[in-house]
Amino acid sequence: MRRLPPALVVAVAVMAVLAAVAGLAACSGGHDRAAGTRAGVWQPRPGLAWQWQLDGKVDPSVDVPVYDIDGFENTASDVARLHRDGRKVICYVNVGAWEDFRPDRDDFPRSVLGRPNGWHGERWLDIRRVSALRPVMERRFDMCRDKGFDAVEPDLVEGYGNDTGFPLTAHDQLRYNRMIADIAHERGLAVGLKNDLAQIPQLLDDFDFAVNEECAQYGECALLEPFIAAGKAVFHVEYAEPTAGFCPVARGLRLSSMLKKPELGTWREPC
Template identity: 70%
Template sequence: MVRLISRRAAALAALLPLAAACAAPPEDEVWRPAPGTAWQWQLSGTPDLTVDVPVYDIDGFESGAADVAALHERDVRVICYVNAGAWEEFRPDAGDFPPELLGEGNGWEGERWLDIRALDVLRPLMAERFDMCRDKGFDAVEPDLLDGHLHDTGFPLTGADQLAYNRMIAELAHDRGLSVGLKNDLPHVPELVDDFDFAVNEECAEFGECAALTPFIEAGKAVFHVEYALRPEEFCPETTALGFSSMAKNLSLDAWRAPC
């Protein structure tokens, strides 16, 4: 009898790891900030790391791993800003972009729209940028200018081109364990809300477009929103009711902020 019990015990012990594996929850998904999460967005000047908010969005090239680590010490999540839709002559990888992919200027000095149809060429270039974000310890990426199809880029970009590119960007981020925000591109919110983990928007209140972002809120995902020309009292009642994370900022995106 003792031998039989021992055998049964051994068999049960052998099954325990398998049972535990089956019962264990899946690996943690990427971070998805909830609607209404406060944030700070600073892309110019020395980062002020003292703002008491749970989320920071800072420049991926200009910020170092030490900045990210300092914010993590305060349990702050950190978003890595990178330009995914335009070439920037002042970035260290500027020479890696083929000249034929550089289009019209986008209104910012030293920047030109990219031909996002060249997925095979841009994929490794953007992958390297996202590798940088991951290696510095960032939690997420904010890929800017994901709405080239709405602008005069110098290329005949279509909505289908933009969808393909934006989904590639989201895939690159998720492959590296990073969450990713949809920057503007309001016409494609319904198609892309499942591919992105939050949204970043500029000036939807000024142009009467904020309702287009509500699918993110309905999906339990934050909408990080700023206005430049409007005062908080002019947009906060609307965007707070929608569940947005809103604030007024200077166009230079320095440290100043006036949150709702």
């Protein structure tokens, strides 16, 4: 569970909605990327059911068309097994924080490591250092491509709203997030925007779907409507709200919603 502080999202909510409407209007004149027609890249459509499992070896028994699993912890054989069952598979990769438990931990220069982010063994990255970080992220996305994944879920793409130890700005985040999207697309992978609701109007064209945590709990789900309007799926989870409380709204918005436990094991309760 990795979220921007709710106060920052609320502060930009009205601005984001208005900008999104304006942005969609501007893109209505045949902009292929906004329409979700990027050549050779999977485009998940609104309403697709999904499974999100980051804890433990993937359990392929859940009957849904989309799986989102850890890119390091799962093998090409795991991805192939899901493909044989007719599933599309998303590769979870952390792009905003260093993790001391990953095999490529020594590839990061010490100078890009910031403050701990609250998760054991993790430290924020200085996303301004794109020349240092891009090669590492390219190798990670190469891994996703080579294992046969269809898409990537880049995590922690809203460091500018946190106490990272670096003076990150919204502009820094936009530049970095667009770089991440480009790296994915260069490899034929779809890419999802994880949370970062405040920058949806600026990033809608760059990302093929969204992944969101707890928009219902914080009253933010309407901020995701631009993705749905563009024909792009929003894969959404809640951790504390009961399904009876958020599923009616989720169905109305055509979100792909379910209740999960924060450790993101196999258990799920879909809408």
